[in-house]
Each structure stands twice: as C-alpha cells, then as structure tokens.
Amino acid sequence: MAxxxxxxxxxxxxxxxxxxxxxxxxxxxxxxxxSERSVPTVSSEELAAAAGVNSAKLRKDFSYLGSYGxxxxxxxxxxxxxxxxxxxxxxxxxxxxxxxxGNLGAALANYGGFxxxxxxxxxxxxxxxxxxxxxxxxxxxKHTDELxxxxxxxxxxxxxxxxxAGAAQQVCDRLVxxxxxxxxxxxxxxxxxxxxxxxxxxxxxxELQILAFHEQRKAGExxxxxxxxxxxxxxxxxxxxxxxxxxxxxxxxx
Amino acid sequence: MAxxxxxxxxxxxxxxxxxxxxxxxxxxxxxxxxSERSVPTVSSEELAAAAGVNSAKLRKDFSYLGSYGxxxxxxxxxxxxxxxxxxxxxxxxxxxxxxxxGNLGAALANYGGFxxxxxxxxxxxxxxxxxxxxxxxxxxxKHTDELxxxxxxxxxxxxxxxxxAGAAQQVCDRLVxxxxxxxxxxxxxxxxxxxxxxxxxxxxxxELQILAFHEQRKAGExxxxxxxxxxxxxxxxxxxxxxxxxxxxxxxxx
DNA sequence: GAGTGTGAATAGTTTCACAGCG
DNA sequence: CGCTGTGAAACTATTCACACTC
Numbered sequence: 044m045a046x047x048x049x050x051x052x053x054x055x056x057x058x059x060x061x062x063x064x065x066x067x068x069x070x071x072x073x074x075x076x077x078s079e080r081s082v083p084t085v086s087s088e089e090l091a092a093a094a095g096v097n098s099a100k101l102r103k104d105f106s107y108l109g110s111y112g113x114x115x116x117x118x119x120x121x122x123x124x125x126x127x128x129x130x131x132x133x134x135x136x137x138x139x140x141x142x143x144x145g146n147l148g149a150a151l152a153n154y155g156g157f158x159x160x161x162x163x164x165x166x167x168x169x170x171x172x173x174x175x176x177x178x179x180x181x182x183x184x185k186h187t188d189e190l191x192x193x194x195x196x197x198x199x200x201x202x203x204x205x206x207x208a209g210a211a212q213q214v215c216d217r218l219v220x221x222x223x224x225x226x227x228x229x230x231x232x233x234x235x236x237x238x239x240x241x242x243x244x245x246x247x248x249x250e251l252q253i254l255a256f257h258e259q260r261k262a263g264e265x266x267x268x269x270x271x272x273x274x275x276x277x278x279x280x281x282x283x284x285x286x287x288x289x290x291x292x293x294x295x296x297x
Numbered sequence: 298m299a300x301x302x303x304x305x306x307x308x309x310x311x312x313x314x315x316x317x318x319x320x321x322x323x324x325x326x327x328x329x330x331x332s333e334r335s336v337p338t339v340s341s342e343e344l345a346a347a348a349g350v351n352s353a354k355l356r357k358d359f360s361y362l363g364s365y366g367x368x369x370x371x372x373x374x375x376x377x378x379x380x381x382x383x384x385x386x387x388x389x390x391x392x393x394x395x396x397x398x399g400n401l402g403a404a405l406a407n408y409g410g411f412x413x414x415x416x417x418x419x420x421x422x423x424x425x426x427x428x429x430x431x432x433x434x435x436x437x438x439k440h441t442d443e444l445x446x447x448x449x450x451x452x453x454x455x456x457x458x459x460x461x462a463g464a465a466q467q468v469c470d471r472l473v474x475x476x477x478x479x480x481x482x483x484x485x486x487x488x489x490x491x492x493x494x495x496x497x498x499x500x501x502x503x504e505l506q507i508l509a510f511h512e513q514r515k516a517g518e519x520x521x522x523x524x525x526x527x528x529x530x531x532x533x534x535x536x537x538x539x540x541x542x543x544x545x546x547x548x549x550x551x
Numbered sequence: 552g553a554g555t556g557t558g559a560a561t562a563g564t565t566t567c568a569c570a571g572c573g
Numbered sequence: 574c575g576c577t578g579t580g581a582a583a584c585t586a587t588t589c590a591c592a593c594t595c
Contacts, residue, residue: 201512354564
C-alpha cells in the first residue's frame, strides 16, 4: 500500500500553465484589496507590485485567461476579480472537511481565510472520542466513524489532513474511498493516492530546511574557500541524550 | 513604503538547482525512515518511490551533490543522510523565533518536526501582553518588546511569522532590522524585504484555491455544464463592446 | 502617450536512454 | 548483469521587447 501511485500527472489544465494557476490566488488577493478600497482600475505594473511578481509575468498570466485589459488604461478591478474567481472555481461553494483537530487542525478551523472565499468547513473530524461533540471554531467535532457519512451527505470533494504522520495515509485512503478527490496534506508524509486525486502538501519542516540551505550559503559567502571537506563529521560524541532519530554517522568521503 | 523590493533574485545556489534543493528534504525524510529500520542501502528506484518522485529525477538530483552511489548496488543510506544533511545545513543548529502565538503559532511551537532536525525554537513572541509569561509548548511567551534583544542574544537568523496579516509586514521589518535573513511567512500577505533576505510563504488559502481549480476542471470534464451566472460584475462604462477576441461573454446577466 | 498582449529569446526542469562502472 | 551517472532531447516557465490599441 505504501508504494502506490503518487506523482501528479500534471493535468493539462485547459491550457493554463500550472505556474500561472498557482499565481492566480495571489492576484485575486491583491485585487480584492483594491476592490475594497474602491480602486476602479490597475495597471499590470501596480498589480504586479502588489502581488509580488513582475509585470511581464502578470500580463503573460492574464493572457492565458483572455484579453481582459484595456490598452493604455489597465485592468478593471471588479471585472478581473470576477474572472479570476470564476477561473479558480470560487464562484461555487466548496465544502471541506478537516481531519485531525489537534493544535493545527484547530488553527485551520479558526482561520478566517477559509470561509471567506468559496470554502466552507463542512465538518471537523477527530479520532479521539474525547473530542467528539466539543465545539471548535463554532463547530462540534465529529468522530472518525462518521467520516464517510459526512462526506457523502455534504458532497465534500476537498479534504484537509491535519493528523499526525502515522495516521495520514489511512485517513487519506478513507477520504478517497468516500469520494474526496482533492487533498491538502499537512502531515509530513508522502501520500499515495489513485490517479485522478490531487494532493497538495504543506510541510513546515521542508520549508525550514530550504531556508536553512540558503542561509548556510549566505554565511559561506563571506569566508573564502573551504569547499566541503567534512572533516568534522562526528558530532555529539555519544549516542545517548539527544537524537530521537538517526544520528548523523561519522562517515567520511573516501 | 509598502512597495519595497520583493522578488527573490533566484540566488545561484552554488550550482544546485532550486528545484533540486526543494526535494532534498523529501529524500532526507525517506532516508531517515530507512535508517531507522536499519536498511543499509537503497536503489534510486526504491528511494524515489518512498519520496514520491521518479528515479531519473532523483538520480539527476543526487548528481548535483556528487557521486555518492555505487553502480550495481545503490546508495548507502547512512552516508546519504549525512551528505544531504550537510548540504542542507542541518549539521548545524538553527535557532528560530516564532512570532504570533495564536492558534497557529502554538501549533507550530508544538510541532515535533521543528526541533527534530537542526532547528531549535529559541523563543515564542507575541504582541499581547496577556500572553507574556504563559508557557506554550514548554516555553514562556515573550512580549514583542523583547524581539530585538532575543534575536541578538540567540543569534537568530530564521524567523517564523504567524501573526494576523495586518501585523506581518511590521513584524517582518523588525525581524529584518534585527538581523534575521530568512523568513517563513504564514500570514496571507506579500512581504517586502530587502535584497539578501529570503522569504518563503505558506498559504492555506492559496493551496485550497489551486485545488479548487483542478476540482472544477474534473467536474467540468463530465458534463458540458453552463458556467455560473455572475451576480453583479457590472462592467464599467467604456465602450460597451468587449473588444477584439473577446469570445468571453463580458458579463452575462442571469 | 500609456499600457496591454504576445511572439521570440532565454532560462530552468524533467525525462530519456544509454555508456560505463562495480 | 544491475544500477548509477549523465549528456542530449523535450518540455515548461520566465523575460524581453515591441507592435498595436485606446
């Protein structure tokens, strides 16, 4: 079971490149802010700055959606908000379930941005019977037993997994079996899902490690040379004390 | 002041492609699991399956690090764990601060993966004086006033922002001014930082919107369903006709 | 004049396929 | 043989630069 199919087949996306899709929410957020300030139009330059991208990219992105701008003027804010919302499928309502109501699950349940745009928390689900019935973010927590029924009754197609790593695959399997076809995974595990199911992963420790990599490089820039040569591989002398998982072995390059 | 410099200049990364760097933590996790089961060697095929990528990609990735495998055999698990850890900078200890101890901040503070690999929570910081002193995940919450002192004393170079969106830029500015050069941002805002500072963003609502996009496409494949009718996307004055290739119905009333 | 829309150029990433080593 | 390491090919994404429209 563990070694199932995992990679996304990079769905053709109706011609809209995946990289563009990933930026549309960013544009939408910037546009919504403008809309709230009643700004009628924006140039690609202004909007790009607000979204943190460059204007050429933004214009190219929008060109995949259609010709929604006006030359010499810019884009109509309200109109673009609508077009992007529609493109992203936010003009409809997506019921989601959150499974695993620990610290993180509770945080997600309370997150305002959840409800704001097209998403509605249909249920909070936890395996701990002691949690059942307790209200979190105004919703009573349901027990895992009810998972399938909840998904069916609410027509849920998006599930959020916020369980410990050990439970994630099992929860995932049940979600998928019950009809969920999109999963947002916060557990630090690689999930195996059948074709046709999308998984997106949010992984704190991966992000930190990427930062550490760049951070290390910054530090290394100042001092000259010393390329690798991991002479001091040994660390922490003993195997005791720290290190719940594998210690770093004192292996040296031959 | 809001419109500062934002885009990352795609640092040269000592020859290791960014896409590869982003996968190293994934490999590391899979390798650590193997290491715990005392598996001595893995083939690229096996490891790739465990990490959820394909083997050609994995081999190419590893080739940027050096020739760490043995032809006909595979990779030595312990050795690779060490090499990747070193490459990612995890053989040293990175003190981090978490700013904003709400639901999410608390969840992050409690997250085990934080401490496990090279990262150490140096302090939890919150603007609410009522939080000050309260223990969260075994650490007393500090008030924002102490931010600069904490960063300096602990040599913190990585900061995690888990505040509400409104406070994020301000917190970011203070972190950067105090010497932080890598930021992991959970607030739904685009942060402006000076050159040389890395920002990574984790954004729940963006991930959900990307899922919704694909979900919508799946649904659309089956039925030629009509797109939802836009409520009130009234298109402002100019002209009336949507220009040239406007095959898209500007705004169709219900 | 101002600013979009887009082909063409460039850069980055993934996949292929196979030579070569253990 | 089996499996790594890697050039070359294919694909994807970003940037440039300018024709074209309002």
